Amino acid sequence: xxxxxxxxxxxxxxxxxxxxxxxxxxxxxxxxxxxxxxxxxxxxxxxxxxxxxxxxxxxxxxxxxxxxxxxxxxxxxxxxxxxxxxxxxxxxxxxxxxxxxxxxxxxxxxxxxxxxxxxxxxxxxxxxxxxxxxxxxxxxxxxxxxxxxxxxxxxxxxxxxxxxxxxxxxxxxxxxxxxxxxxxxx
Amino acid sequence: xxxxxxxxxxxxxxxxxxxxxxxxxxxxxxxxxxxxxxxxxxxxxxxxxxxxxxxxxxxxxxxxxxxxxxxxxxxxxxxxxxxxxxxxxxxxxxxxxxxxxxxxxxxxxxxxxxxxxxxxxxxxxxxxxxxxxxxxxxxxxxxxxxxxxxxxxxxxxxxxxxxxxxxxxxxx
Numbered sequence: 332x333x334x335x336x337x338x339x340x341x342x343x344x345x346x347x348x349x350x351x352x353x354x355x356x357x358x359x360x361x362x363x364x365x366x367x368x369x370x371x372x373x374x375x376x377x378x379x380x381x382x383x384x385x386x387x388x389x390x391x392x393x394x395x396x397x398x399x400x401x402x403x404x405x406x407x408x409x410x411x412x413x414x415x416x417x418x419x420x421x422x423x424x425x426x427x428x429x430x431x432x433x434x435x436x437x438x439x440x441x442x443x444x445x446x447x448x449x450x451x452x453x454x455x456x457x458x459x460x461x462x463x464x465x466x467x468x469x470x471x472x473x474x475x476x477x478x479x480x481x482x483x484x485x486x487x488x489x490x491x492x493x494x495x496x497x498x499x500x501x502x503x504x505x506x507x508x509x510x511x512x513x514x515x516x517x
Numbered sequence: 518x519x520x521x522x523x524x525x526x527x528x529x530x531x532x533x534x535x536x537x538x539x540x541x542x543x544x545x546x547x548x549x550x551x552x553x554x555x556x557x558x559x560x561x562x563x564x565x566x567x568x569x570x571x572x573x574x575x576x577x578x579x580x581x582x583x584x585x586x587x588x589x590x591x592x593x594x595x596x597x598x599x600x601x602x603x604x605x606x607x608x609x610x611x612x613x614x615x616x617x618x619x620x621x622x623x624x625x626x627x628x629x630x631x632x633x634x635x636x637x638x639x640x641x642x643x644x645x646x647x648x649x650x651x652x653x654x655x656x657x658x659x660x661x662x663x664x665x666x667x668x669x670x671x672x673x674x675x676x677x678x679x680x681x682x683x684x685x686x687x688x689x
Contacts (some may be wrong), residue, residue, distance in 0.1 A: 344626045464626035466605070469575040473673070476628055505577060506607045506622040 457484040468501035559592070561686035562661065564623065568668055571676045572634035575599075575626035576641060577667035582620055587657025591621055591638035593645035593684050599635040606642045612683040624667065631671045643686065 368375040381389075455474060456465065475495065485493045486517050488500045552635040566576045582589065591612050602625050612621035623642050627634060648657040661683060668679030 345564065352628045402568065465575050465626055466667055466669055466673055468624075470673050472626065472628055473650035502607045503609075506609050506624050508611055508622065509618065513686040 361468050452479055454482045456482045457487070459484070463501055463504040465502065465505045468505060471501060472498045533589075533605060551612050552661060556650040556657075558648050558657075558688060560648060560688045562646060563640050563686045564597075564642040564644065564663070564666065565638050565682045565684070566641050567638040567680045567682070568636060568670075568676050569678050570636060570668050571679075572636055573632040573639065573641075573668060573676070573679070574629075574631075574634055574671045575624075575667060575669040575673070576602075576665070576679075576681075577622065577624035578641075579622045579664045579666055580620065580644070580683070581663050581664065584613070585657075585659050585661040588649040589645075589650040589657065589659040590647040592647045594623065595622075595645070597639060597641040597642040597643070599639050599641075601629050601634050602641045612654050622666075626669075634671065638682075647666040 353382065368377070369380055378426055410512045454468065457471070471481075471485050471493070472495075474485070475493070475498070481493045484492065487504075521640065562580075564578060564580070566573060566578070580660040594605050594608055596605045605624070606623040608621050608623050621644070625641065634680075648659060650657045663681050663683045665679060665681035668676040668681075670676055
């Protein structure tokens with residue numbers, strides 16, 4: 332049986348300092364004849380006298396340590412992966428939420444909400460203090476033809492409704508012989 | 518030669534008189550004047566509104582008697598030439614009943630689009646007048662003053678340079 336060569340380990344990643352102190356002896360096939368033997372930090376020119384049971388225990392310990400190192404690394408790797416994926420998802424969710432909020436804000440600002448959000452023109456009011464001309468009938472007819480709200484002041488017929496009858500009444504008033512006199516202003 | 522010169526003068530005079538009858542009555546100036554030997558006759562008075570280059574959507578004109586000999590009675594009102602004002606204009610029916618020389622206020626509007634409204638000088642109404650001599654002593658005649666009260670575009674804005682005029686049409 333070839334004794335394993337003892338080397339001080341440098342690639343012990345994942346093993347704590349205390350463990351490293353305990354496992355300064357690593358078991359591996361000998362690299363060549365004549366190389367010095369190292370055990371517990373001591374270099375031996377000749378093959379150290381290691382009992383077979385100790386050698387076997389060291390091998391078992393080496394395997395167990397290696398497995399523990401790999402498992403720990405694997406666990407860490409898996410955890411890192413999960414964390415990274417979760418972080419990416421969180422970033423995506425935040426981006427999506429921000430975009431949805433921006434879209435909602437844009438809709439609220441720019442989409443007209445029916446007639447209420449449209450610019451409202453001032454309501455045209457009938458001025459009863461001025462002499463009635465055909466312009467009053469014309470304006471009311473235009474108002475009725477449009478979809479704009481009509482002021483109740485245009486109800487010159489007094490029937491409670493502003494409609495074509497009021498246009499007729501205004502037209503009749505405009506041409507009434509008593510409505511304008513000679514030299515009256517336009 | 519003398520008779521030839523007299524004939525030429527008469528022809529020239531007749532030509533001038535004929536042309537003057539076709540000219541419209543300026544706003545607030547002399548209106549139509551008509552004289553004839555028959556005690557009763559009917560004449561038409563064409564009413565024009567000139568809106569220049571602006572489409573005319575609404576107008577109102579007051580026709581006032583200025584000088585009347587005998588009796589002038591408004592007996593009927595027709596519409597105008599343009600489709601927008603072909604229907605008879607609005608007027609006070611009392612103007613037909615009163616024998617006061619035909620004072621009347623005429624007005625009309627159209628809800629047509631600007632492209633469908635008349636531009637420039639357009640006949641908006643035709644009045645029918647009945648002239649009757651007074652006791653057969655004087656020949657009936659009438660002059661009218663035409664006053665433009667309203668001329669507006671499709672938005673109801675006043676057309677500043679608009680003018681109204683009248684001209685005697687048919688007589689029978």
